[in-house]
Amino acid sequence: MTRQISLFEMMPSDNPSFSFSEKLLHWFDQFGRKNLPWQHNKTAYRVWISEIMLQQTQVTTVIPYYERFMQRFPDIESLAQASVDEVLSYWAGLGYYARGRNLHKAAVTVMENFAGEFPDKLEDIQSLPGIGQSTAGAIASIALKQRAPILDGNVKRVLARFAAIEGWTGEKSVSNQLWKLADELTPHQRVDEYTQAIMDLGASLCSRRNPDCGQCPMQSACKAFAQGRQNELPTPKPKSKNPVKEAWILAIRDAHGRLLFQKRPPTGIWGGLWSLPQVERDLNIAQLPDYIASQLGLQGQYKAEATPFEHQFSHFKLVLHPILFECENPVSEAVGEYSLEGIVSHEVQGSYKIQEAHKIQEGFTDSQFYSRAQWREIGLPAPIKKLLGSGSLPIKEQIELGITEDS
């Protein structure tokens, strides 16, 4: 036995005659946070500082910083008169120090251009360093109770879902739609609480992943929810089709003209194959000899650099910059039939072994000098084979790479 529930009896969240802001504010009345330090005595100055701090840090982290900052700099004038260094010392630990610097700069600007009064026109607020459209909207609405929209990351997510707006929010057209919607939904009444509420909703229930739609006051009006697409919206940033990774690829030649090969870790790129030593490109070329010494235990001398070549993987492009090094023969000694852990051993003329005092890099499973005849027999990745095997590689500086004959 069911009976029709009248609109009058329905919760605002389910009642289609309630607007977006009414539903949101009703939720905020029950669940919103109203006792954070910057929610008392809401002046433009206090809200401004809190908004800048909150741009980069979570509420719980911000609170103690905010309180210390406010004790030392209770108003714009004290902030403007302090040195940048002192302001930064109160910012230390929050990160993004450019924003701390902007804070000070803006305070000075307010003293000079606005007679020490924080501006109350949206465009003036937005003209201050470190304050863009969204932060200006937050200050104007929360502190000055002016009807002004905001569009921070949380609000973008709420609105993209609510209206099922397609496309990455970083695209201008999408951002324009969101700003327009943000503006349309912003109420004339209780705009301060509304701004707080929509940010809170995005920060809590309407989270990036697995939003808690069951508790959400907008559920009945949310387009993404109706379509079951709350996990797909907002559309993620299109991942750059071909991330490029660059690395040095080292041809380390010993006195016999052999090259150093390493057996790569079993997983990952070229898993388990022999290849030339590869070094991340964030080391500069001058650091390579030290790197070779510490990682491989070899004294290498730079000889030449070859033209970089590319290899396309399914998910990224690898650009390898070949460098030719020459090294002394590693110190060798006869050790009978035993080898020691971490030290490469290999047979020489069948009867005894020598240790070569070069090391195996972390993660790699073996490391050997091979002559051309030898490396032709082992499993090399095709691009490496191509690099070594043909004389066709365009070589800078006139020195051929690893194209020495057997020795």
Add this chain to the structure above:
DNA sequence: AAATCGGGGCC
């Protein structure tokens, strides 16, 4: 390892 974020800066 990659996505994210709001504003700045550069052309």
Add this chain to the structure above:
DNA sequence: GGCCCAGATTT
């Protein structure tokens, strides 16, 4: 005005 970055956290 459009594009990309700096600088840090989150996932």
